[in-house]
Amino acid sequence: MYRYVLTTLALCYASLLQAAGMERWGESGDWTILIDPEKGNGCLAWKPFEGDMTVEIGAAPNQAGGFFAAYNPAWVQIEDGATGIVQFDFGDARFEGEAVGVFKNGVPGGYAFFDNPAFVTEFGKRQSVTIIGESGTEIELDLSGSAKAIEAVLTCQAEQPEPLKN
Numbered sequence: 310m311y312r313y314v315l316t317t318l319a320l321c322y323a324s325l326l327q328a329a330g331m332e333r334w335g336e337s338g339d340w341t342i343l344i345d346p347e348k349g350n351g352c353l354a355w356k357p358f359e360g361d362m363t364v365e366i367g368a369a370p371n372q373a374g375g376f377f378a379a380y381n382p383a384w385v386q387i388e389d390g391a392t393g394i395v396q397f398d399f400g401d402a403r404f405e406g407e408a409v410g411v412f413k414n415g416v417p418g419g420y421a422f423f424d425n426p427a428f429v430t431e432f433g434k435r436q437s438v439t440i441i442g443e444s445g446t447e448i449e450l451d452l453s454g455s456a457k458a459i460e461a462v463l464t465c466q467a468e469q470p471e472p473l474k475n
Contacts, residue, residue: 337461338454344465347463348372352465354458358450362418366459368466372422375429378411379440379448387417393443395421399431408442422448433459 317439331343340354347366353367353376361379369376375399387410395408408419419442432438433456440448 313341317358318462334465335461337458340454340458340461342458342461343367344469348376350469352462352469354455354462356458362448364450366429366455367462369422370469370471374422374424376415376422376428377428377432378418378420378471380413380416384417384418387412387419390456393419395419395443396441397428397431398439398441399435402427402431404428404431429459444471 330347331345334342334352334375335346335396336342337354343355345353345355348367348369351368351370353365355363355365357363360381361383362379365376365378367418387414389410390396393410394405399406404423404425405410405422406423408421411418412419419446432452435452435455437452438450440450442448
């Protein structure tokens with residue numbers, strides 16, 4: 310039953326993302342691979358998680374880097390444009406950076422840009438990550454299948470034309 314609900318949720322959110330100007334490139338397990346023209350035709354992996362949270366990780370070629378974003382309608386405390394520090398704890402590897410509060414299709418979330426390729430490597434090779442917000446709130450994500458999703462994002466990105474730089 311849970312798998313059916315997640316599949317239905319994924320299809321609904323994928324439709325919203327496509328309506329927001331993204332193009333569906335394909336799938337990799339539970340991850341949907343999309344192309345975002347606003348990021349210089351950057352490819353990204355998108356996946357729904359429990360509790361109505363969705364996650365995106367992908368390339369931002371027009372900024373020479375990548376990004377991680379998470380959205381959840383329950384995160385009503387997030388202010389659009391507000392900044393804070395977010396940490397990604399992979400166990401023996403940690404990354405920290407600035408996150409910006411954003412709303413996507415009316416859903417609050419956070420967006421963190423990175424230009425460190427090691428972040429994507431860790432994300433793809435790990436089974437889980439704990440994300441720690443500035444308030445100390447922790448969320449653990451199951452990263453099963455993320456290695457293949459990252460491979461698909463890289464394949465998708467290799468097929469895209471060179472972006473215009475900002």
